[in-house]
Amino acid sequence: MASPKRFIAGAVCPRCAEMDKIMMFTTDDDDQVRECVACGFTDAVSDVEQPASPELETRVNKRRNEDDHTVRQVVFFKAGADD
Numbered sequence: 001m002a003s004p005k006r007f008i009a010g011a012v013c014p015r016c017a018e019m020d021k022i023m024m025f026t027t028d029d030d031d032q033v034r035e036c037v038a039c040g041f042t043d044a045v046s047d048v049e050q051p052a053s054p055e056l057e058t059r060v061n062k063r064r065n066e067d068d069h070t071v072r073q074v075v076f077f078k079a080g081a082d083d
């Protein structure tokens with residue numbers, strides 16, 4: 001089960017630079033994801049360092065967004081090998 005979203009006090013969005021708009025939650029796969037409610041920025045925060053792989057996209061697809069009314073736009077950092 002995904003954990004409830006919670007705001008991170010003092011966190012600044014890397015995209016829109018708004019403060020206190022970042023929520024953090026954990027997916028079913030225990031990936032931590034932060035999300036900006038102001039601009040819709042989404043970012044996976046991995047506890048475990050691992051190389052970028054297509055597996056990331058799978059996790060995105062499996063992500064639950066029942067209470068997420070924002071545009072489902074997820075931005076992941078990829079190390080090069082795209083296409």
Ligand SMILES: [Zn+2]
Nearest residue numbers: 013016036039
């Ligand atoms: Zn933002």
